Every structure is written in structure tokens, then in C-alpha cells.
Amino acid sequence: MILYYISIFFIALLSMIVSGNNLSAAVGTVVGSRIVSRWFGLLLGAGGFSLGLLIEGRFLSNSIFRIMPDVPYYILVVLFISFILFALATFFRVPLSLTMAIVGISIGISLRVGFSMDLSYVYFVISAWVLAPVLSIFFSFYLNRKVSSINVNNAWKAARIYKILLVIISFLTAFTLGANTFGLLASLGHDSLFTLGIMIVSIFIGAIFLSGGVIKRVSQDIYGMRYANAFISLLVSSALVEAATFFSLPLSNTQTLTSSVFGSGLSYNTKAMISRPFFQVVAMWIISPLFGMLVGFLLV
Amino acid sequence: MVNYHFLKKIMVIGERQSLLSMQSYMNLAIENSSILISVFQKPEDPLEDMVSKVSENEKKADDITLELKRNVTSGAIGSTLMDNFLNLIEKFDDIIDRTYWISREMTRTKDSLIANSFHMEPVSNFYANFCVILEKNIEAVKMVDRMLQVSDVSEAKQIRKEIEKLEEEVDEIKDGIIDRLYRISESISYLTFNHINSVVHTLDDLLDDCEDISDLILNTMMSVSR
Numbered sequence: 001m002i003l004y005y006i007s008i009f010f011i012a013l014l015s016m017i018v019s020g021n022n023l024s025a026a027v028g029t030v031v032g033s034r035i036v037s038r039w040f041g042l043l044l045g046a047g048g049f050s051l052g053l054l055i056e057g058r059f060l061s062n063s064i065f066r067i068m069p070d071v072p073y074y075i076l077v078v079l080f081i082s083f084i085l086f087a088l089a090t091f092f093r094v095p096l097s098l099t100m101a102i103v104g105i106s107i108g109i110s111l112r113v114g115f116s117m118d119l120s121y122v123y124f125v126i127s128a129w130v131l132a133p134v135l136s137i138f139f140s141f142y143l144n145r146k147v148s149s150i151n152v153n154n155a156w157k158a159a160r161i162y163k164i165l166l167v168i169i170s171f172l173t174a175f176t177l178g179a180n181t182f183g184l185l186a187s188l189g190h191d192s193l194f195t196l197g198i199m200i201v202s203i204f205i206g207a208i209f210l211s212g213g214v215i216k217r218v219s220q221d222i223y224g225m226r227y228a229n230a231f232i233s234l235l236v237s238s239a240l241v242e243a244a245t246f247f248s249l250p251l252s253n254t255q256t257l258t259s260s261v262f263g264s265g266l267s268y269n270t271k272a273m274i275s276r277p278f279f280q281v282v283a284m285w286i287i288s289p290l291f292g293m294l295v296g297f298l299l300v
Numbered sequence: 301m302v303n304y305h306f307l308k309k310i311m312v313i314g315e316r317q318s319l320l321s322m323q324s325y326m327n328l329a330i331e332n333s334s335i336l337i338s339v340f341q342k343p344e345d346p347l348e349d350m351v352s353k354v355s356e357n358e359k360k361a362d363d364i365t366l367e368l369k370r371n372v373t374s375g376a377i378g379s380t381l382m383d384n385f386l387n388l389i390e391k392f393d394d395i396i397d398r399t400y401w402i403s404r405e406m407t408r409t410k411d412s413l414i415a416n417s418f419h420m421e422p423v424s425n426f427y428a429n430f431c432v433i434l435e436k437n438i439e440a441v442k443m444v445d446r447m448l449q450v451s452d453v454s455e456a457k458q459i460r461k462e463i464e465k466l467e468e469e470v471d472e473i474k475d476g477i478i479d480r481l482y483r484i485s486e487s488i489s490y491l492t493f494n495h496i497n498s499v500v501h502t503l504d505d506l507l508d509d510c511e512d513i514s515d516l517i518l519n520t521m522m523s524v525s526r
Binding site: 032033034035147148150152153154155156157158159162225226227228 | 314315316377378379380451452453454456521522523524525526
């Protein structure tokens with residue numbers, strides 16, 4: 001029982017960090033473009049995370065135990081290593097994906113203890129991780145090109161529509177992230193009401209106290225895009241994460257969003273993009289699960 | 301209960317409201333240009349009242365600039381377009397500042413011409429051309445005013461083209477004035493040469509500002525709509 005409560009403690013800590021770190025991904029555009037205030041953005045994002053977790057989080061409830069044994073000690077090891085890795089990554093400002101790290105550590109533990117994983121599911125997850133960024137870039141590129149070719153007559157009417165759509169899509173992005181990433185985290189606490197309650201409180205604490213600097217920087221620097229580009233990036237990203245959730249696949253929201261932002265950049269006729277940060281993030285997508293797997297394998 | 305402030309933020313386009321509030325510069329620009337036309341038409345007349353009116357308008361423009369900049373930086377505009385809007389405000393303010401500079405230049409020059417017993421004849425011909433430029437400036441300012449109000453992107457593009465055409469016409473007038481100025485430079489004083497040369501460049505800048513403003517407005521409209 002004590003292991004269970006320690007696990008819940010780490011789930012709460014991770015929920016806070018993930019909420020603080022990812023809030024900007026969901027609501028950065030609407031806050032950065034001053035459509036909503038920072039506080040409204042916080043409520044929109046944290047509300048979206050929580051509702052996503054409550055309504056669709058159950059789709060991920062059994063996913064992790066197809067990869068690793070459902071043993072309290074191993075669950076605690078996964079959470080502990082994830083927390084240390086995530087804390088180090090945050091300290092060194094490295095874009096680590098929690099979803100990928102958790103899956104990687106779980107595979108490492110299973111390999112060490114000889115657990116018979118559902119290999120077809122593991123291959124399915126890996127395929128999704130490879131396919132999702134490619135699809136994100138493709139759809140984002142295509143849709144941006146399509147939208148930019150539309151002849152807009154009334155500029156202000158279009159701006160008004162985009163503003164409303166951006167608020168809706170920001171909420172949906174938070175919702176899908178809540179369903180997938182927080183759903184995966186909740187599965188490690190067996191989706192009990194107690195776990196969900198603690199997670200929701202942690203999500204709000206993280207959003208309020210840990211998102212300040214990040215939301216300001218991301219919303220003003222990275223998401224300094226036009227309304228239409230921002231809308232398409234969020235739409236593509238949230239659609240892919242939602243699809244992954246329905247297939248019970250853990251998929252990193254930052255993976256899809258970074259790729260769709262990259263796709264938006266590629267769609268511009270005049271390209272003034274610095275591709276290096278994108279490829280650094282891509283490198284982390286490969287390193288995160290492999291490193292997690294190695295640490296999981298060595299530490300159990 | 302629906303949050304009124306939230307709905308207002310969503311439904312009222314901050315970018316549009318900020319553009320419309322820039323219309324307050326229009327009357328000041330038109331009035332100052334009209335005053336300068338009167339000054340150039342009758343340079344012998346007393347200038348004090350006219351110059352003080354231009355100066356008063358310049359102060360009003362400074363207040364408007366302060367207020368608009370405060371609005372833009374305190375929440376009306378998103379970070380992506382903020383630089384655009386601040387540039388826009390600066391350009392509007394520049395138009396008024398330039399008309400003020402010309403009015404001050406006219407006072408100084410007139411005093412100096414009288415003190416040195418110079419004749420007004422050589423400059424009056426140039427002044428007639430200055431009036432043409434100022435009339436075109438008024439026309440351009442009115443077009444900018446129309447551009448601030450339109451919603452249709454293609455209409456805004458059309459107005460921008462018309463402003464560009466006016467700017468090109470003024471460029472030609474300016475070149476003609478400078479050519480003529482150099483041709484008669486032997487027969488005029490350094491003071492007169494410098495006066496005409498400085499004023500014509502400043503008048504040309506007025507149209508350049510209008511053209512820059514039309515570009516910025518169009519960019520803003522394109523940016524928010526696609």
C-alpha cells in the first residue's frame with residue numbers, strides 16, 4: 001500500500017510539471033495573441049487537461065501494462081526514473097517527452113525482468129511515433145497552402161472567425177493532451193478516483209505555478225504565427241493525438257505540434273526558418289525512449 | 301452567465317479598433333497640410349497664427365501617439381502584430397511632425413529673407429510646386445483614412461496602389477524641383493538653396509510615410525485574415 005501512495009505522490013509531481021510545461025503548447029497562441037487573458041488561458045488549458053483525462057483518459061488505462069508487468073514496485077521505478085529524467089531535462093532545458101520516456105523505461109524494465117510484452121502493440125506504438133510527425137508535417141503543409149490560396153474578402157470577419165476557432169482548438173488541444181499524456185500517467189495509478197482527483201488538483205497547481213515563464217516565452221516566440229497558421233498547427237496536432245487516443249496509443253503532443261509548426265513553416269513561400277531547433281527536438285524523440293529504456297534496464 | 305468581457309475580446313477585433321482609432325490623426329494631417337498650402341500661397345502674410353495652429357496640432361498628435369502606444373502595448377494587440385502597429389503609429393506621428401517642421405522652417409526662412417532684404421521671387425515659383433505636393437498629400441491622407449475603414453482586402457490593395465501612384469507623381473515633381481534648383485543655384489543664396497532643398501525632401505517624406513502606412517495596414521489585414 002505504501003508503494004501505491006508513493007506512486008501517487010510521483011504521479012502528482014509529474015502531473016504538475018507536465019501541466020506547467022505543456023500549457024503553453026495548448027493555449028500559448030490565444031494568450032500570446034491576446035485573444036484571452038493569461039488567467040483565462042490557464043483555466044482553458046487546465047480545464048481541457050482535466051476534462052480530457054476524465055472523459056477519454058480511460059482509453060489509455062491498459063496500454064502501459066501491455067508493455068510492462070503490473071507490479072507496484074516496477075510502476076514506482078517507472079515513475080521515479082521519469083521524474084528524475086524530466087526534472088533533469090527541465091533543468092537543462094532539453095525537450096524531453098514524458099510519454100516516450102515512460103514507454104522506453106517500461107520496455108527496459110520488461111526486457112530486464114523477462115516480461116512477455118505485447119510485441120505487436122509495441123511495434124504499433126513505434127510506428128505511430130514515426131508516422132505521426134510525418135503526417136503532421138504533411139497535413140499542416142497541405143492545409144496551410146490550401147488556406148493561403150483562399151481569397152479572403154472581409155479581413156476583419158475572417159479574423160473574428162479565426163479568433164473563435166483558436167479558442168475552441170486550444171481547448172481541444174488541451175483536451176487531447178489530457179486524454180493521452182495524463183491518461184497514460186493515470187493508468188500507472190490504475191485510474192482510481194483517488195488518482196484522478198489528485199491529478200486534477202496537480203494539473204491546476206502546475207498550470208498556475210509552473211507555467212508562467214514558459215507560457216510567456218512560447219506564446220510570444222514560438223507561436224508568433226498568423227491566426228490561420230496557428231489554428232492549422234493546433235488542429236492537425238490535436239486530431240492526430242485524438243486518433244492515437246482512440247487506438248490506445250501513447251503519443252507525445254509536443255511531437256505532433258512541433259511537426260505541424262514545422263509543416264506550417266515549410267508552407268510559406270518565403271522561407272526564413274531556422275531548422276536546427278526542430279532537428280534537435282527530433283533527435284530527442286529518438287534519444288528519449290532509448291535512454292529511458294537503458295536506464296529502466298539498468299536500474300531494476 | 302456569459303462573461304461580457306470575454307465575448308467582447310472575442311467579437312471585437314483589437315487590430316481593427318486600433319486602426320480605426322488612428323483616424324484621429326487624419327484631421328490633424330489634413331488641417332496642417334491645408335495651413336501649409338496657405339502659407340506657401342501667400343508667404344508675405346503673417347504666419348504666427350498659422351504656425352501656432354500647426355504647433356497645437358502637433359502637440360495633439362503627440363498625445364494621441366502616447367495614448368495609442370499605451371493601448372497597443374497593454375493588451376489590444378498580440379505580440380505578432382505589435383511591431384507593425386507601433387511602426388504605424390510612428391509613421392502617422394511623423395507626418396504631423398514633418399508638417400510642424402516645415403511651418404517652423406517657413407517662419408525662420410521668412411524672417412531671414414526679410415532681415416537680409418532678399419527677394420521672394422526666386423522661391424515663389426518653387427512654392428507653387430510645394431502646394432501641388434501638399435494637395436497630393438491631402439489626397440493620400442484621405443485615401444489612408446479610407447483604407448483604415450475598409451474590410452475588403454482587394455479594396456485595400458486598390459487604395460494602396462493609388463497611394464503608390466501619388467507617391468510616384470510627387471517623386472517626379474520633387475526631381476523636377478531639385479533639377480531646377482541646381483540649374484539656378486548660381487543666382488540664389490545658400491540660404492534659399494538649402495531652404496528649398498530641405499522643404500522639398502520633407503514634403504516628399506510625407507508621401508513616403510503615407511505609402512509606408514498603406515503597406516503596414518495591408519500587411520495587418522493580410523496577417524489577421526490568413
